[in-house]
Amino acid sequence: MIKRVLIMVIAILIAFWFLTPIVLIVISSLTPSAEYYDPHRILPRSLTLDHLRSLFVTLGGWRATLNSIQVAGMSIGISFLFGLPAAYALTRFVFKGKNSIRLGILLTRSFPVLIIGIPLLILYMRVGISDTLLGVALAHTSMVLPFVVLISSSIIGGISVEYEEAGMIFGLSRFGSFMRITMPLVLPGLAASAIFAFIMSWNEVFVAAILTVGNRTLPAHILNAAMTAPDYFKFAAGTIMAVPAMIFIFFTRKYLMSLWGISLK
Amino acid sequence: MAEVKIEGVKKYFGNVKALNGIDLTIEDGKFVVLLGPSGCGKTTLLRCMSGLEKLTEGKIFFGNRDVSNHAPKSRNVSMVFQSYAVWPHMKVYDNIAYPMKIKKFDKQEIKKRVVDTAKLLGISELLERYPVQLSGGQRQRVAVARAIVLEPAVLMMDEPLSNLDALLRVLMRSELKKLQERLGTTTVYVTHDQVEAMTMGDLIAVMQDGIIQQYGKPEDIYHKPSNKFIAGFIGSPQMNFIDVEVRKNGSVHLLAPEIDIECTPDMSEKITKGDFGKLIMGIRPESINHVADKNAIPIKGTVYFTERLGAETIVHLKVGEMRIISRIAGDEIFEEDTPMNMYVPPSKIHLFDPESEESILD
Numbered sequence: 132m133i134k135r136v137l138i139m140v141i142a143i144l145i146a147f148w149f150l151t152p153i154v155l156i157v158i159s160s161l162t163p164s165a166e167y168y169d170p171h172r173i174l175p176r177s178l179t180l181d182h183l184r185s186l187f188v189t190l191g192g193w194r195a196t197l198n199s200i201q202v203a204g205m206s207i208g209i210s211f212l213f214g215l216p217a218a219y220a221l222t223r224f225v226f227k228g229k230n231s232i233r234l235g236i237l238l239t240r241s242f243p244v245l246i247i248g249i250p251l252l253i254l255y256m257r258v259g260i261s262d263t264l265l266g267v268a269l270a271h272t273s274m275v276l277p278f279v280v281l282i283s284s285s286i287i288g289g290i291s292v293e294y295e296e297a298g299m300i301f302g303l304s305r306f307g308s309f310m311r312i313t314m315p316l317v318l319p320g321l322a323a324s325a326i327f328a329f330i331m332s333w334n335e336v337f338v339a340a341i342l343t344v345g346n347r348t349l350p351a352h353i354l355n356a357a358m359t360a361p362d363y364f365k366f367a368a369g370t371i372m373a374v375p376a377m378i379f380i381f382f383t384r385k386y387l388m389s390l391w392g393i394s395l396k
Numbered sequence: 397m398a399e400v401k402i403e404g405v406k407k408y409f410g411n412v413k414a415l416n417g418i419d420l421t422i423e424d425g426k427f428v429v430l431l432g433p434s435g436c437g438k439t440t441l442l443r444c445m446s447g448l449e450k451l452t453e454g455k456i457f458f459g460n461r462d463v464s465n466h467a468p469k470s471r472n473v474s475m476v477f478q479s480y481a482v483w484p485h486m487k488v489y490d491n492i493a494y495p496m497k498i499k500k501f502d503k504q505e506i507k508k509r510v511v512d513t514a515k516l517l518g519i520s521e522l523l524e525r526y527p528v529q530l531s532g533g534q535r536q537r538v539a540v541a542r543a544i545v546l547e548p549a550v551l552m553m554d555e556p557l558s559n560l561d562a563l564l565r566v567l568m569r570s571e572l573k574k575l576q577e578r579l580g581t582t583t584v585y586v587t588h589d590q591v592e593a594m595t596m597g598d599l600i601a602v603m604q605d606g607i608i609q610q611y612g613k614p615e616d617i618y619h620k621p622s623n624k625f626i627a628g629f630i631g632s633p634q635m636n637f638i639d640v641e642v643r644k645n646g647s648v649h650l651l652a653p654e655i656d657i658e659c660t661p662d663m664s665e666k667i668t669k670g671d672f673g674k675l676i677m678g679i680r681p682e683s684i685n686h687v688a689d690k691n692a693i694p695i696k697g698t699v700y701f702t703e704r705l706g707a708e709t710i711v712h713l714k715v716g717e718m719r720i721i722s723r724i725a726g727d728e729i730f731e732e733d734t735p736m737n738m739y740v741p742p743s744k745i746h747l748f749d750p751e752s753e754e755s756i757l758d
């Protein structure tokens with residue numbers, strides 16, 4: 132009994148630790164400017180959507196949001212196009228150097244994308260894709276692709292190879308068997324990892340800020356626009372950044388959990 | 397339906413020689429069991445026949461079709477997997493119908509075949525269920541139904557009974573065998589269970605170290621094992637192996653402490669011909685009896701331990717420094733540590749060359 136209470140208390144404390152800043156950010160973003168600067172108030176008497184509106188409409192936040200969605204969409208598309216076959220090969224085939232390749236993929240995750248930002252910018256200027264969404268998407272792909280390969284390979288590994296072999300015995304090619312037998316079984320897991328990849332791209336600030344000037348993604352745009360604006364704008368920007376990601380995670384939490392423990396039956 | 401001919405098949409995984417030269421002919425309509433301990437290559441051989449593994453060397457024919465380089469889908473084979481591999485995202489009906497859907501059968505034809513096959517296997521009630529809602533035994537029936545619905549040239553089964561409980565296993569053994577007799581499909585069945593092999597197979601291929609050690613009828617494998625490995629692998633409890641010395645003075649004798657066996661003329665001839673000084677003698681526990689038969693040779697020992705199983709009694713007899721195991725029908729009581737004579741008919745003795753471990757009699 133005491134143990135239960137103790138666990139509850141600790142759980143509440145941890146929840147507070149993580150939730151308090153988020154709640155404060157959301158409240159501040161909704162506080163009218165006059166009340167925000169009133170030193171005698173913690174909680175506002177009334178709430179307003181003005182800051183969010185001006186951030187979206189006047190300051191170009193809406194366009195930046197669309198940019199962000201496009202960038203994330205492209206980098207997810209490219210990552211799965213190349214990542215899925217790679218993941219399949221890593222899971223199903225035995226070949227020399229397989230573990231080194233796996234380790235190599237993991238290693239690319241260990242240095243920040245930031246350090247390739249400047250070289251990439253120079254390269255992009257030569258090729259002519261600087262300040263384009265495709266450019267940012269490619270940079271994000273370098274971050275998302277290894278994640279997709281590693282996660283997909285463990286998702287595919289969770290599906291017994293005999294299902295696929297049965298497909299091949301009963302009349303499908305290897306590719307056909309993958310598409311028609313394995314794919315339907317791994318789809319929920321892949322969808323969850325796609326959403327996670329989306330959030331990775333959605334949250335990435337630095338590379339996007341280096342690579343673009345006019346065509347900024349939402350975080351890069353906010354970095355630029357909100358940092359010089361009054362505090363409540365900063366909080367409004369924080370809300371815009373955090374809420375979509377939180378909604379995504381809320382609806383896919385079941386799959387995200389299984390993504391790391393992987394048990395797909 | 398087809399005859400299967402395997403010629404000089406080799407399969408290497410890197411440096412591991414999983415199959416090291418297999419030659420095997422399976423007559424049309426026969427039920428052949430590939431039997432062997434784990435790692436002997438039996439599953440690899442099956443997978444090579446199905447096309448799931450590529451051959452390193454050799455050829456495989458179904459009838460007069462050379463299928464060595466064909467993809468599994470164009471070999472017209474089917475398989476029951478060890479894990480059943482019943483597709484979890486399809487209902488039972490769709491699982492059985494899917495092979496026909498892929499081959500673009502007419503809808504009416506598919507339905508008729510699924511219904512007929514389901515009836516044959518007693519799973520008509522389950523057609524609308526998903527595999528997760530089935531027991532292991534039911535799932536297996538679905539796997540078998542899917543495998544036979546298209547009337548394959550060769551039906552393959554990879555340890556299909558190993559995941560069932562003991563009672564169901566005995567039941568399915570006879571059912572699968574009856575089903576195969578009725579369909580007349582050439583069947584290759586992989587198992588490490590000698591009882592399954594003995595009861596189900598028309599022919600058994602005993603494998604070890606990537607080669608077929610002996611290929612023959614179950615009774616021949618049991619009565620005339622071609623080497624010591626097979627003799628020890630088939631039969632439970634295991635055959636007794638006794639190192640004996642050969643002595644010739646007039647007639648040929650086999651000697652071990654407390655044992656002196658006078659050879660039959662047939663045995664003597666073969667021993668003399670091979671000029672053996674030492675041999676390994678093999679006697680099955682069930683060939684050793686406590687009742688003296690005519691011509692039976694006595695073995696003197698003391699009772700060390702008995703296992704009374706009800707239908708039979710296993711007696712561990714201490715003979716000199718050796719332990720000899722005897723299997724006696726019926727429930728018998730023997731006092732431990734008392735002297736006892738056991739009897740062996742000379743015709744039931746197996747002899748193996750100690751060098752090559754090959755049988756010298758058969």
